[in-house]
Amino acid sequence: MRCPRCHNLEDRVLDSRMIKDGRVIRRRRECLRCGHRFTTYERAEETMPLVIKKDGRREPYSREKVLVGIRKAFEKRPVSAQRQEELVDEVERHLLSLGEKEVTSRLIGEKVMALIKEIDQVAYVRFASVYRRFRDLSDFIEELRTLMEAPPREEGLPSTPSRPKGRGKPSRVKDFLPRLPLEEGEDTESED
Numbered sequence: 621m622r623c624p625r626c627h628n629l630e631d632r633v634l635d636s637r638m639i640k641d642g643r644v645i646r647r648r649r650e651c652l653r654c655g656h657r658f659t660t661y662e663r664a665e666e667t668m669p670l671v672i673k674k675d676g677r678r679e680p681y682s683r684e685k686v687l688v689g690i691r692k693a694f695e696k697r698p699v700s701a702q703r704q705e706e707l708v709d710e711v712e713r714h715l716l717s718l719g720e721k722e723v724t725s726r727l728i729g730e731k732v733m734a735l736i737k738e739i740d741q742v743a744y745v746r747f748a749s750v751y752r753r754f755r756d757l758s759d760f761i762e763e764l765r766t767l768m769e770a771p772p773r774e775e776g777l778p779s780t781p782s783r784p785k786g787r788g789k790p791s792r793v794k795d796f797l798p799r800l801p802l803e804e805g806e807d808t809e810s811e812d
């Protein structure tokens with residue numbers, strides 16, 4: 621594991637323990653170069669079901685993908701990174717509880733949406749209105765990924781007021797995302 625302080629790759633493990641019902645291994649490590657102690661969490665992703673995409677292709681479950689979508693939804697919202705991680709934990713617990721070898725990407729998206737809704741209405745509307753255009757979490761996340769590769773977020777800067785630019789249908793998510801009329805999200809769930 622890379623030392624977060626000096627980036628050295630060699631360390632020794634001081635302590636290992638299972639947490640979260642044995643699905644995560646927490647390790648205390650000590651960097652062999654600078655002596656810095658840090659903690660890593662390793663997840664047993666191989667136990668997660670395969671994800672069936674809208675087009676029928678299967679792909680391994682990726683925590684990172686789910687997290688990217690969630691981070692995007694909570695961008696500039698008063699919800700801690702820790703809370704966002706916990707939300708992914710909850711999604712994973714749910715998926716494991718189903719006991720299936722495969723789950724649809726849509727099912728994951730719906731679960732994420734339901735959980736976001738319990739936490740933050742603005743994030744919910746933001747996630748739901750974009751997600752519903754795709755109907756497939758993987759496609760949605762891939763689109764988000766391209767957005768995330770754009771210039772760094774302006775953390776700390778005052779957010780530019782959203783300007784609803786007519787009701788015309790945006791051609792790309794990129795054009796669409798920042799201008800969501802968030803206030804109008806009262807009953808988006810009865811969309812279909």
Ligand SMILES: [Zn+2]
Binds near residue numbers: 651
């Ligand atoms: Zn180090």
